[in-house]
Amino acid sequence: MSGNKSIGCSVRECKFHVESSNLCSLENIMVTKHGQGKSIECTDCASFKARN
Ligand code: SF4
Structure with a gap:
């Protein structure tokens, strides 16, 4: 699986992560926030998405 050089990620638990x-x-991702903090x-x- 090849990675998108524009999206670095260290979340090994995700099925889209390239070890x-x-x-x-992924070609693109959506980043969201939770809570009111900064x-x-x-x-x-x-x-x-969690790795199986
Ligand atoms: S989809 Fe998974 S691998 Fe891609 S940026 Fe989000 S957490 Fe990281």
Whole structure:
């Protein structure tokens, strides 16, 4: 599986993660937020799907 060089990602638990390059294999992703905070912990990748 090849990765998208424009989307670095370290979430190994996601089925779209490319282990060898630490990239996302999707063409694009959707990033969302939760809560009202402004910290990095308040952002999520909405394209995440758990690895089987
Ligand atoms: S979908 Fe999101 S969490 Fe999954 S590999 Fe791509 S960027 Fe990472």
